[in-house]
Amino acid sequence: MKFTLSWLKTHLNTDAGLPEILKALTNIGLEVEGVENPAEKLGDFRIARVLTAERHPQADKLQVLTVDAGEGALQVVCGAPNARAGLVGVFGREGAVVPVNGMVLKKAAIRGVESNGMMCSARELELGEDHDGIIELSPEAPVGQVYAQWAGLDDPVIDVSITPNRQDCMGVRGIARDLAAAGLGTLNAIVIPTVEGSGPGPDVRVEDADGCPAFFARTVRGVANGQSPEWMAKRLKAIGQKPISTLVDITNYLMIDLGRPLHVYDMATLKGPLTARPGKAGEEVLALNGKTYTVDETMTVIADDVAVHDIGGIMGGEHSGAQDSTTDVLIECAYFTPERIAVTGQKLGLTSDARGRFERGVDPAFLDDGLSIATDLVVKLCGGTPSEATRAGEPPVAAKTVTYDPAQCLTLAGVDVAESEQRHILESLGFGVQGNDAAFGYEDGLPVATPANWTVTVPSWRRDVDGWPDLVEEVVRIVGLDQVPSTPLPRAPGVARPTATA
Template sequence: MKFTLSWLKDHLDTDASLDQIIETMVKVGLEVEEVIDPSEALAPVTVGYVKHAEPHPDADRLRVCKVDTKDGEMQIVCGAPNAREGIRVAYAPVGAYIPGIDVTLSKAKIRGVESFGMMCSSRELELGDDHDGIMELPEAEVGTPLADVVGPLDPVIDFEVTPNRPDTNGVRAIARDLAAEGLGTLKPLEVPEVEASFDQPVTVITEAPDACPAFGALTIRGLKNGPSPEWLQQRLKAIGLRPINMLVDVTNFLSYDAARPLHVYDIKKLNGGVHARMGKVGESFEALNDKEYAVDETMCVIADDENVLGLGGIMGGTSSGCDETTTDVLIESAYFDPLTIAKTGRKLSLTSDARYRFERGIDPASIEDGLKRAAAMILETCGGEASSITIAGTPPVEEKTVSYPPAEVTRLTGMDVPESRQEEILSALGFEVSRGGTWDVKVPTWRPDVEGKADIAEEVARVHGLDNLPTDVLPRLGDAPRRQPALSEIRADAARRACAGIGLMEAVTWAFTDEEGAARFAEQPKEIHLLNPISSDLSVMRPTPLPNLLLAASRNAARGAESVRLFEVGGAYTDNTPKGQRTVATGLLWGAGVRDWQGSTDEPSVFDAKAAALSVLEAIGAPASRLMVFSDPLPGYHPTRSGQLRLGPKNTLARFGELHPSVAKAYDLPGRTAIFEVELDAVPPAKNKGATKPALGLPELMPVRRDFAFLYPAEKPASDLVKAIQGADKALIDDVRLFDVYVGKGVPEGQRSLAIEVVLQPNKETLTDKDIEAVSARIVAAAEKQGGSLRG
């Protein structure tokens, strides 16, 4: 919300300085964001006098001027058509900032001629729109600050309107708060009585009392539309609004002056009466922003007997807009339901100053005053004659009285505010006080935020000054008890460390995702669909973090990343019950890996995904050696390059594999993408073995390593062979590792060669050749029993 200092003083009689006003606004809870003081921007600019001007030797349109300035005689090259001898100009020296062109001046050489500074136009100094030539100033001494010559410049104050104070969308409410704090006196608001020369000729009806409880209207005929007065145009320009014509400028002015949005219709463009009603499916209109909007039965529209004219309380339409040919107008001053306005604006993604004010709540008692003030301003400038005022419906003016004990402010804040001061503050804010043991305080209609006695106490406290709050030293507390972290927290932390340890970077994404992305990995029960999503692409609770990680990887790839390694530890959702939320550690590997000594790289594969999943499982205490691998197809995963790690046939601890090619294409991820998901909650807790740690038991003898190559059926999982060998001699075999797979020349069709390393760990005595041969024989026998044969 922006306003100028002179605008504020239209309502507040005060001699306070700008700094005092800003300080007091902050004190009473009006958070000032920025103050723009034009005089500060113009501080370096002074009056100069052109002593001599001659054509530039190398440019027909340029002139070389000798200018008397506060810095002495300066040479300035200027291209303005009115640059000539004998005029006083706005001189900006080297180093000055010119706001209109966003340039800091420096010494320049223009077509070979040096130029020191600049003679400015009004647009370049943001003092007007004239850019046809440099400013020609009245008689003034050289070196006089420009601000002293062009007259007082109006500072602009920009502050943040808090949701609980919709009345401060108007300048008068700000003046009222400052007057209550003692910074001046609130001037009476003059609402002129407009003489009615004829009865209202346009029928006005509200057919949607819930959405538009009251619709006021007044007609002016015989007017001549044109530019608004200079003072009004300057005010609108100062707050960033573009003056259009008197009819439009008046509505904008009153919207900011009194938080009273209005709208004006050209009567000659209407077909019959004006109706406030709910829209109908299939109706549409072209709004004043030159866009067409379709309406439905949830939206309040303003329509004539044939067409929709606009959205009530949000934006009018081009079909009934006013222009320079308009002579007869209907002024609308209505009250619209804030919730209806908010829903309509959000559904259509349509914002406006009117919507901003109506959806926060305006003064329902301001309908008639708004019409009178607008009509008086229009009649004064445009002429014409006014009709009587018609109000369809009943404004929802609520007579609200709050029982307020004066001691309440002390009870809630600790501040001791005398009763006389409390009454003074409340009266200045527009409340009517009836004193007694417990006061009856009548709430003004422009304060919808005041509901109970705590709100009254808040008004007293903020105006009296929250800097008067009593202070006290809190008693020193003992050390806070240390909480033992839950098992889920320990596992989540361990999973993060494990993922970071294998080179993945942590991502934190939304707990929501898009419906299409979620459907690629899991079914979507109705329970995980959001009733009120923050955007259309975040409409369901994510069944897995994978869609969000893939979006992040896709964004990185689109920006030139050659390798993406991401993980996230967070929630996944299957329904809306507590058991429907799981904690998963999810990872993604895409793009070239680390280059080897030859400069080549390998893309991630299913084995990288499995290794990463096992690393996380081991970190959180899962019995990795007892896990079984299943190859059931998984949604979103490659059908033949994926698997599941289970503890038993039903308890799935992890899923791993490569991304399905169709899913990879949907996310614009060329090549292979390895993914994994570890269910942290599915791992059974470790059995309590007591607080005493077992003996370390490091072996004293060196291990013995033996390599075997087995021919093994291609359709059988290699893990079955590894487990069979592991069980050949549980006392001596310490580890079994598959380190190579070969298919090709020398290997029968339908089989593959598996190279396996077996680590034998003696405990009592060094193994002899005979012992090793015996163990090897048992290993071969176990492999043959599983379907393998020792390769010759």
């Protein structure tokens, strides 16, 4: 699970620096696998203006440029077709290391003409896949400034290993919630927009409640798809996601940001109602990865009257996905059961970011809010008129409660945490805590201790919490797993007896 430091701070109000955040993540059980700051490898690349561009005397596809990177004019040989006088781009001077291949730039003669560095493409700087030409910046970009600083790339990317039981941390907000509970700041409130729908919602149905208990949807008509805004594209690119279009990027962004997978269909490709149903033997779907998959009766699919459009909860179909020309869309926000997702993914050998989240278990109580947030973003970024919401089926949102005595924390984990702190930790993580704390008094002149008796309500996004030992684990990891004492197990004196092993 990757995210940038600035992305994390949109959910976490904190003054903590990167080292403190990294240490806290590991202490609360979210192992940091790596940290990379793009700015560190781009320190020798500066904003430069092309002053002149002339044809190379010995090569038709090369040009001889003079560029100004803030230290006077330099001659550079360049093969980019878009290189021209007046262009402002990114220049790697002599001694700079090109990120994509580790090449050290040197002064060299190219077809007999001296070249003092390189004007760079996005791919060469590992900022994207574009290699058709050199980077083009705004004409107002400050010549001579370090590009990474000007472009705001000094933003560390944190990679955290999420264990299978922590589905709530498959979104940036869940990680921010854990850090806030650990005392590294406060969790910012999430704003759920009010969507004023016009006209009835789309015809969506559930005919496979075991695989898809709930299917919520809205349409937005009259959208204009295109490139997503810079702030969204920048965050996605930073974590290795390729921006595709505004409609697609919205779904990918919300999946990473809030842990809520969604899908957008081009309504022009749909024939009849959209139904979550079991697959039929021999049915095929061309998925967004360009591969064709054959489904069967054990799998949940999303289909209309004519064809299968989605391998439910894992990957959408290429035929009905949003295109540049899409004008009317249907936004799907559904709940797929983890067991069905796991079996389907294993049978098909198909992995995806959506599968990784549904397989762990997304928040079943976030369908309405997730659909509203997605609809609001579509309308704000693409325009259009939203419909009312259609809610087919019922998400599994039955409340789960656990009886808990805070003294069990010391008994099980060996960590003595005050009742008030335990209550604060659990409530900060979204648990509801009711009941009496431990008390000490006298009856008939004799001392009487009354143990605490709490009833803890488990939040809908914590599918993994089933009993009081899970609550102990929550308290202990937020206090810090490094606080658990190393205690040797008791053993009988003398030489240990042989143990038979299979």
